[in-house]
Amino acid sequence: MGIAEYAVRHRVVSWLFAVALLVGGVVSFFQLGQLEDPEFTLKTALVNTEYPGASALEVEEEVTLPVEKEIQSLPYVDYVTSISSAGLSQITVEMKPIYREKELKQIWDELRRKTHDIQARLPPGVGEIQVLDDFGDVYGILLALTGDGYSYRDLQDYADILTRELVLVEGVGRVQVAGQRQEQVFLELSRSRMSNLGISPERIFSLLDTQNAINPAGRVRVDDEHLRIAPDGAFTSVESLGDLLISEPGAEQLVYLSDVADIKRGYQEVPDHLYRHGGKPALTLGISFAPQVNVVDVGERVRQRLEELSYRQPAGMDLSTVYDQPAEVDESVGSFLWNLAQAVMIVIGVLLLFMGLRSGVLMGGILLLTILGTFIVMAVMGIELQRISLGALIIALGMLVDNAIVITEGILVGIKRGLSKVAAAAEIVRQTAWPLLGATVIAITAFAPIGLSSDASGEFTNSLFWVLLVSLMLSWIVAITLTPFFADMLFTGNRTAKTHGEDVGEDPYKGRFFRLYRGLLQRSIHHRVLTLLFMVLLLVAAVAGFGLVKQSFFPPSNTPIFLVDYWLPQGSDIRATQDGVQQLEETLLETDHVTSVTSTIGQGAQRFMLPYFPERRYPSYAQLIVEVDERDNINGVISKLQERLGESHPSAFTKMKRLMIGPTANATIEARLSGPDPEVLRGLAVKVEEIMHRDPGLEGIRHDWREREKVIKPRFEQAQARRTGVSREDLEQALAMNFSGVDVGLYRDGADLLPIIARPPDTERLGANNLDQVQVWSPVLEDYIAIRQLVSGFDTELEDGLIMRRDRKRTLTVQAEPAVLGGETGDQVLRRIRPEIEALALPRGYELSWGGEYELTKDAQTAVFASVPMGYLFMFIITILLFDSLRQPLVIWATVPLAIIGVTIGLLVFNAPFSFMALLGFLSLSGMLVKNGIVLVEQIKLEMNEGNAALDAVIHASVTRVRPVCMTAVTTILGMVPLLFDAFFKSMAAVIMFGLGFATVLTLIVVPVLYTLAYRIRPDGKTA
DSSP: OOHHHHHHHOHHHHHHHHHHHHHHHHHHHHHSOBOSSOOOOOOEEEEEEEOTTOOHHHHIIIIIHHHHHHHTTSTTEEEEEEEEETTEEEEEEEEOTTOOHHHHHHHHHHHHHHHHHHHTTSOTTOOOOEEETTTTOOOSEEEEEEETTOOHHHHHHHHHHHHHHHTTSTTEEEEEEEOOOOEEEEEEEOHHHHHHHTOOHHHHHHHHHHHTOOOOOOEEEETTEEEEOOOOOSOOSTGGGGGOBOSOTTOSSOOBHHHHEEEEEEEOSSOSOEEEETTEEEEEEEEEEOTTOOHHHHHHHHHHHHHHGGGGSOTTEEEEEEEEHHHHHHHHHHHHHHHHHHHHHHHHHHHHHHHOHHHHHHHHHHHHHHHHHHHHHHHHHTOOBSHHHHHHHHHHHHHHHHHHHHHHHHHHHHHHTTBOHHHHHHHHHHHHHHHHHHHHHHHHHHTHHHHHOOSHHHHHTHHHHHHHHHHHHHHHHHHHHHHHHHHHHHSOSOTTSBSSOOSOSOOTTOSHHHHHHHHHHHHHHHTHHHHHHHHHHHHHHHHHHHTTSOBOSSOBOSSSEEEEEEEOOTTOOHHHHHHHHHHHHHHHHTSTTEEEEEEEESSOOOOOSTTOOOOOOOTTEEEEEEEESOGGGHHHHHHHHHHHHHHHOTTOEEEEEEOBSSOOOSSSEEEEEEOSOHHHHHHHHHHHHHHHHHOTTEEEEEETTOSOEEEEEEEEOHHHHHHHTOOHHHHHHHHHHHHTOEEEEEEEETTEEEEEEEEOOTTTOOOGGGGGGOEEEETTTTEEEEGGGTEEEEEEEEEOSEEEEETTEEEEEEEEEEOTTTOOOHHHHHHHHHHHHHTSOOOTTOEEEEEHHHHHHHHHHHHHHHHHHHHHHHHHHHHHHHHTOSHHHHHHHTTGGGGHHHHHHHHHHTTOOBOHHHHHHHHHHHHHHHHHHHHHHHHHHHHHHTTOOHHHHHHHHHHHHHHHHHHHHHHHHHHTGGGGGSTTTHHHHHHHHHHHHHHHHIIIIIHHHHHHHHTTBOTTSOBO
16 A cells, blocks of 8 residues: 555544644744844854053054964964954954854853963953953843933933843843943042142052951951951941041141042043933943744733833833834744745635646645644744744745645546546655655755855855755655545545556646647757757856846845944044034934934944944944834935035044844955055055045945054153152053043942042143143152153154954955945945956065955855755765666756856846845755756656657656646746845845746756757657
């Protein structure tokens, strides 16, 4: 008893299988997690080290270089980049793409051990090395907390309450507050009063350090108790600092700290990082999600908890949403589910129209059961509902009914030939089960490069392969089991009539459509040389036309948000950056269609979506997150903003960019110049920028070393200084105290530790114009002396404020963007400027390389194509095993290159770029083409084995397969229509729709023609 007969005769088992798919699929669907985009692991860690007082060059040579060297000894490292700036080393470590989340946990531990080992070998004054391996955390809900009249302390207090409560919400992984201002205690020491009283700064600093320190005072036994001894005297308030006795021991006059200093509490004068929202200072709360959760449900729980906590929100404080991933996911998944429903309805409609009511209902039911069964396996494998997995289902729709169409068609033909329903089902399943399995495996294998790619892009699209694998294999199982079962129930015909088919029944291929196709095929075979010559000419034209197709990596996101990068000249104060951003905010908030503006100043924002890459720490940098009412209005807002920026912010460099889908680079076009001498690198950068500026399609041209910074250098006279007992360190401390203030201790305020900053009062604080009025304490003279006795003058010089390195080489990167409103892709512009830039003469020891979107595309394609040869070899071997022949597989595979004709036409018609997703579409198209070819050639083989004449076998087999092949193509093509309106899948949809449409012609015309040539079947029916 065959599989089909078993399924028909054991009705309880078949019903159980169908109900299990139906009920299990519905239940699994509601249990699946939901995401906007699939998760992919960011293999990046940041290693930050502070070196206060050091120049960028000193940081590079004394900190960055040895730490980089130690890090690169790890075998897991792909590449290392670094930024050395005054007082700070920022190293970015990128691990090899083959590692995933589980391996990275161990790798980060090894990275920490490596950096800990080198800490002791770094110069004195270098801070502790910080390894930040949570750089890839995504805060899918980003909230902004503002309040008129409230201090940062007030905002922080309420943010702490929200943090404590929200982290307990089921499904929330982490809550992080950002944008806090560091509170400090300012000790404003009067030089004149200290000089009059003979008090040195060092004595005050030493007393502050010891007075508030906590040290063990021991324990004492009293009877049966063991009591802790805790001396009193620690500062209980900021005001109590003034009661510190600072006069020398035994002095007649008691001097208190309040006698020489004004003490007050405030915020760090020069902040590191600031947020603004809606034109007001803000704190942000980033909420990340636990793994494997439905973010829509978690978002609803978070909103509910916030509503419950609203009674604790102080009047006048506002909690606004900057980005709401659950809402985006809900809309995105809902839209994709609607696209899926549309595609299913289109496919079922086509089936009903061309296959009849009963056949259409049968295959529509089989399609739904296959999709529901796929949901079951997705739940088991932990694959969420997201852009890629749902897109995979839509892509697979036509192929899911392919097997069922072949089986149903065979049953209908068998019934018309006079067979019983059971016999017809058994015969068609026996004839086609293994060829269909082989064809299905080949179709799956065509997507294998996606599943096997180790690149971030491959990881991002990985679920496409697994969903297709599950759904297509399930479609084959359902086709050979449930399709015969339901056909026996739905189709009319005798259950017990003939069990083997003499051709005594009605000819099923006498319709007009079949007659037209038969006539076209006969003419093509008769003129087969002209037919093939015409195809070759079309192929040549398509290859030439492919040069007109735009190239890109991933498209912009559908989210109605764009970003504005704002840079003041290097060396600008963060407060100046804040002032400029405040003006820009006012401009934006007055612009039509803008709904909200959030600014992050000093560094990038918390990572609120996976492809977003936060910028590193720069005081001269800010970024504005601009939300508009509709995605289609983004270009209009950008156009208005560009008109105003040149007039209102002439000294600022600004760059507008869209949020992207999938992995992204810092800039679309990046020309990396590597070499030892900064002067030479800057000179080469000027030449590259000149070339870029001449191209009208580029904007946002800059390089990452930016402008040189001014630095004031006092000329220290050591001989004079020794006479007064003043060291270089004393001079540096005096200068720091007069201008920035020096950290001299900690004040404990409950759980908070506030730095104590010593500085002169406002009336004594100096500016850059009166540097020569600085007073330095002399321990020998026990008095203040003028700085002019220690330095011979002040020089103002320029120095590199930023030194970038890549893989331990100094690397300056010239960056540019295609015009946001220009319509050209980065690839189109790069093709124009690349030859001229690469023609530049580079000195020995210097090299040029390309980064940006070019590098991402190259790496992604390399990772995908690394497994393509093995995949195609495996597919070819399967075809050989199916036919036990070499010529038949060669006939099928000879048609694969011709699919380029339809691909080129589709991309040009829709003006769609050949993106990474289009590449995946082309790979999958080859699998579909081979699958159809296998079904046709297997039928030819079957006809010839039955003793039919060679030419008649070719023509009759083609006619019998014309409806299944056409139906598969039509259902797949029309099922892809909803994806044409999604920016992410548009290119893939165009490739598959037009490629498959043309591939159908290849299968039905070219394969038979090639077959007659391969087996020397003459057009008159004779065999040569």
